[in-house]
Structure formats: structure tokens, C-alpha cells
Amino acid sequence: MAPALEDPISIAGLDVPNRLYRAPLLECAGEGPDAVDVLREELEPAAASGVGLVCQGASPVREDTGHVAPNMTSFADREFVRGLRPLTDAIHDHGARILAQLDHGGIRSLETWHAAYREERSAPEQLAVSPPPTPLKLLDAAGVLSYDARVLSTEEVYELAADFGRCAEHAVAAGYDGVHIAGANMGIVQQFLSPFYNARDDEFGGSLGERVRFLEVVHEEIRERVGDDVPVVTKVPAETASPPFVRSRLSVADGVRIARRLEAVGFDALVPVEVSVFWDMSLIRGEYPERAWSDAQFREGYREAFGGRIRPRLVALAHRLHARSQSFDPAWNDSFCARVKEAVSVPVLAEGGIRRRTQMDRLLATGRCDMVGMGRPFYAEPRIAARFLRPEGDETDAAGRSREGDAEATCENCNNCTVPQVTGAPGVCRTPSVLKETGKLRKEGAYESAETDDRGA
Template sequence: MATLEDPLEVGGVEIPNRLYRAPLLECAGNGPDAVETLIDDLEPAAESGVGLVCQGATIVRGDGGCAAPGMTRVHDPAFVARLERLTDRIHDHGGRIFLQLEHGGLRSMETWHADYRRAHPDLEQLAVSRPPWPLRLLDRLGFLHYNVHVLSTDEVYELAADFGRSAAYAVDAGYDGIHIAGANMGIVQQFLSPFYNRREDEFGGSPEARLRFLAVVHDEIRERAGDVPLITKVPAETPAPPVIRRKLSLEDGVEIARRLEKIGYDAVVPVQTSVTWDMSIVRGKYPKRAWANEGLREGYDAAFGGPWRTRLVAAANRLQSLQYGTEPAWNEAFCRRVREAVSIPVFAEGGIRERAQMDRLLGAGARDPACDAVGMARPFYAEPRLGTRLLETTASRVLCESCNNCTVPQVTGAPGMCRTPSVLRKRGELERAGAYDQGSQS
């Protein structure tokens, strides 16, 4: 049995403990303050003792591909070189930092963000195949907008090379590993999923062919960046709507993880996610406070195309909050099945909020471990220096209430931060009590 405080080796790199900050949207962009914004967002986790910090999804191309406003692009080696300031700061605290690489594909902003689409009228979405019929229907009804460019075989190879180039820039800047955004409805999941992938070339058809894009990405990263630790999320599309028949089952997800180990990936992160962008990845309460925020109203209307569309999205958000609920550690069973099938480390995240859950996932008690490392995302918005409370004190639960008042405003480009007064009040009380000071023993 491992404990949260035990080190873990991933691809030859030792991580000092098994608590990690899962990828979040930092909203740093690429402007003159981008590096400082990332330092402000990420350094507190490492300072508090978190063993691994995963910088959130960064885009491997200079145009298109962003799934939300404010995403950072890492296609430019000159910009990525500036990020050495960030990696140095993480290393100063004894932590490790992985960079998550992504491209949104059909989930890109030109699909759903009205103002962005008007500002970039000629920008196409990269697509694995022609959009599935439910998405085409939403296009006809005016809820989404598609102007797709289906990737040719040569263009698929070039996109994989972009992942490799960005990984090489990151390694030169001091990043300790690469995290591929293999779920959350981005382009990688679109290659893996039979819902999206109807290709007839070497990248489509069979489950093995749908996995080939990740294999080529692996080869490109190995060729350009060397033997840097390489991990990826592994999706199972179990929360998908019942009308969707072609999707990835849990068994499919386990098989993908098994094949990824053979390809040469160093760790996997199994997650249950839908085939569409919904609350399956941020399960929790309906964020009433966020939707009622008058200061964000103009941003919502700009994103969704007007007041009535904003109200419609908010109503869908309310329904999905009832559908997905707040089941704790909702990926546990999936992680357990994957860990039984592979010998590489398995990372668990999704609704983990209590130290007892973490201990159980790592193998405390009679059951075998479900994972080798435990990650959280939204709790770090609520408590940037959360690691101190979990690793050094007797804290039993994080403050995060999974209320999603932090996530919904991000569609406007607002920074990721906790906006729930009750949580902020409790954090202030803990700060005054010294609970986030290293060496505290409360």
C-alpha cells in the first residue's frame, strides 16, 4: 500500500509524492503577462508541497483549436522559452511540472462562441470526420456553428508533428513531462471515439486504427523531445446521452489503456466523459451565483449570441447538474479496472474531496489500490496552497463545494478562481490560523 506522501516514478522521473494538481484552465493567454499569470496560478501548489503540477491544456497551433477563451498556445519556441521562469519556480519548491497539450477540433471556440466566430469568419474547425448527425442538427437549429475542415491523412501526420514540436519546446524550457489531453471532447478523443471517427484511412475504422493518432503523437514526441515522461487521459464515454449508440464503453477504455502501455506511454488517467461538452467532467451543483452575476452578463451574451441563448444554456446547465450530481471519486471503478490491466502508473481524478478517499484509492484498507496518484482540479481554485493541509496536517476534507461558480465564468474569459463566499470565508479563517503555512501541524 502506498501513502499520499510516498514518491512515485513516472517514465524515469521521480515525483516526490502522489498528490497532483490536475490540469485546469489558467486563462493566461500569450500576452506580456502570461508567464507571471501562470506563476501566480501554479506556484502556490508546488510551494504547498504538491508533488506534481499539471499546467492546463495548451494549444499546439497558432490558429484555432482553443476550446475556451484565454488558453495558452505553445507553438512558438520563443514564447515557450519564457516559461522557463515558471518551471524554475516549481523546481525551487522540489516539485515537478508537466505540460498538457491539446487541440480542440470540433470543440473549438468558432463552434460555439458567437463573438469569436464573428471576429474570425474564415477560421475552420479541424475535424476527424464529418460531424456526427446530432451536432449537424444543432448546427441547423442555430445552437452551434460548423465550418469544418476534415483532416487529410497527410494533415493528420502534420498535426501529430505539432504535438511533437510543442513537446520539444517544453522540454527545452524545463518541463518534466508531457500530458496529452486525451479526453474532454478534444481532438484526441475525437480520433478515439466511434461517435466522431468515421475515417476510412489508416486513422479510422477499427479500434486499433482509431488509436493510431496517439501512437503517431507518441513517436513524434519521442523523436523530437526524447524520453520525457508521457501520459495521457483515457476516455470512456459512459455518460453520453442514450441516443448515442456509437461510443467508447468502459471495456473500450480499458483496452485503450492496455494498448497505450504497449505503445510506450508512461502513465494513464482514466476518465468517464460524454461525447459532447457538458457537465460530465465538472460534476456538481448548478452554479446559480455565477449565472446571476450581472458583471458577467455581457460576457455570457457575447459568448452565446444574445440573452435568450444565454438563458437557454443556463437552463441546460441546470438540467445537467441534476443528471450528473456530485458522486464522489466518480472515476474510481474505471481506474481500478485499468490498473488491473496495466503495469504503468494510473492517475485518478474527478470528484475526490476527502483525505479518506485518497487513502482508499491508494490502497488503504482491504481492497487493492485503484490508482498510483491522486489529483484534484477545482479544489485548487478554492485553496491554491491546498497541499499543506493535505500533506502536513490532519485535514480531512477540502473546502471546494463542487458548485461550479468557478468554471462557468470562464466562457467569458474570466480567470479561474473561487467565487463562493462561504468557501472564501473558510479559507480566510484557515489562512489566519496558519493552516497553509508549511510546517504547520494543526
């Protein structure tokens, strides 16, 4: 019998109460004394509304390099991470589980694209798997990006993998239930995996098996520090959304081979995602975020990020043009997840464009995945799980409406929540039509879960 969204699942012995999870997002909580409060405000509502698993967004494994956006929360400092215990305790109090996603941006980091960040640092360090490929060199020559990359030596690759292990140890000590490796979205893990980026001639470059070697060492470092009982999850990329002129890239077949290899290594769950070799609209898909680019409150932040007055306009123009080829595609990782699910026995997690309860039911019923996740909809509806999950023996929601219908996220995939994050702004919904609908649902009690009723909140 096919599992239902409400059914529990075990990931390497970690019991998760249901199969709905909050996918990793940028929280932009920073590393100040109020970071834990910001994270609680961002993440706890998901757990309180019933979601089974919360994935905290990309946390850099180094304090000074590898941050892909302003105000990220690094896990490099043991004492700082220990101070996040109130967050993990709060998630557990609601019966949910939480994973820390660990990341390093490589040559996608702030040092490459954020003008003010570079100016503030006399010698910003851009860590690279290999010298930047020709298309990126051309963007550098045109002044769009700035590359002064330092290619990691073999010894430095091992040191970077050890940083992932140390940060995993910090996370587990702070009460996180496991770790999630940011293996896609053009971060350094994808850069190791991708033939577009990886031209190394040591043990970490060459064949697909050799390019997977970095993830193998990361896994070894994590296991050495946290043992075998802590779930280790990773994204698995396929670069299908790459522009046609990019010939060297990861195909879906390559992604399936990577998945098989990672299962053999010992990864406990996999998240297949179709991405590009570039940091572009394929990461988020949907409409061009007109409101975000035109909002006066972010104008100065865009100038600081991209430099001057002209470059932000050029970036916005490129964004508008690329959005036309990356329109929203419901459950866009569907077929890739199905291929991986057929090839491995560990849980497969599906995310990317999942917005309806019927989509979730279909993905689970047809065996395409074992869990389903949403990302951006949580910006608009932090307690969205209360609308999607059906309490045992209860076929109506808190407002008395039948749950037999097709619950759908209010998110319009307009991306007005994401673009301001380049200025360090938090990811929140800024679209009036969506805010109006969520306000209506809130008044109707749609976000009240059984837990809320029990506590009288």
C-alpha cells in the first residue's frame, strides 16, 4: 500500500512523524546574538503546524569564505552553534525533526559577485575546484563578475571536507537530528561533481567516480565525528537546465549514477534536483520578480551588491530575459526523482515546484519519492502544513472545511521573496495578492493545527 503524507518514515533510524518537510531556504538570520530568535521565528511555525521535518537553510562551513548571500549563519564556531539549542529544542517540542544544511559556495560566493563585500576586504578569498571555465572568464572580462580564484590543492580539499565534518559535529552537539549537504545550486559540492567546473587531475577530478570523491571524503569526515547513527542527507544534481552551449554537464543519467554511488558510500537519503551550471532562474523558476526589482527600499542594497547604478539594471534585465525560459513547472524534479527512486533503496526526497496536496499524493502513490518538500510557500505561509496535513480521524480543517479537496499553496511563484536576499533582507512574501489570500485564510482559522487547539493558542 502506498504511503500517505501523514504516515511516519524512518531515515537511518530517525523517526519522522510524517512525510512533509520544509525544504532548505535562506533564513538570513546572521550570526549575531539574536540569530537564534530569528531562526525560531522563521522555522518554529513550520514545526508547530505539523510538518515532520525542518531543513534549516544553507549554513557555511567557514566563517570568512564560502557565503553565497549576506547574513548567512555559519556553523564554524562551536560556541555560537551551541547557542542554537533553544531552536532545536523548540522544534522537538512540536514533535518535528530538524536537519542543518551545510554549504560552501566556492566560486559562487560573495567574493565573486557582491561589489561591496569585495571592497570591504583587501584580499577576498575565492576558493575554486579548478580555474573558472571559459564562459565565466568572459563574464569576468566583461565586468559582470569578478574572479580571482585560488584553486584548492589536494591537501586543502581534505581540509575543506574536514570543515564539513566539524560543522556536523557542532550541529549534532546543539541538538540537530542530522545534516543535509548542499550538493546543488552551483555550490562547491556541485562544482566538484560537474565536468563544467571540475578539470582537476588529482584524485578529485577526472571520471564521474573521481568527481564524487569529494562527497565521499565529506561523508567520511562527518561519520568520524558524529558516528553512524546520525542521518546524513545530500542533494544530487543533474544539470539539465544548462544553456545549450554548455556541452560538459551532468545529465540525468549521471545524476542517477551519482545517487547509486552515494548510497553505496553510506548517505542515508537523497534529494535529486535539476539545476543549471549557472546561478540563474533555474534555481527558483517562475515569474520575473517585478515588484522586488522596482522596490525603492532595496535600491541602495542592489547598488552595493552589484556596484553602481547601471549594473543592477543589467542584472535585472538578464533576470527578466532568463525568466522567459524558466517559467514555473509544477514538480519539476518529478522524473529525476522517479529515476533515482528506482535505482536506490534509501529514502528519496522530492522538492521543487510542489504546490498542491494532490501532487504530493501522486508523488507518494506512484513511488516517485518517500517525502515531499516545499520551500518558497513557507515564506508566504509559515504554518502551511496545517492546511496540507489531515489529522487522524478528522477530514476537516480548523475552519470546518473538507480536507478531501485539493489544498494549494497561496505562493504565486513570483519570486519577489528571493531577489531582495542579495541585499541581506529576509525571505518573506511581498506580493499583495498573496498576502491578501493568506490573511483571509488566517482569519478563517486555516492555520490552526490540532496542536494549536490543544494549547489554546
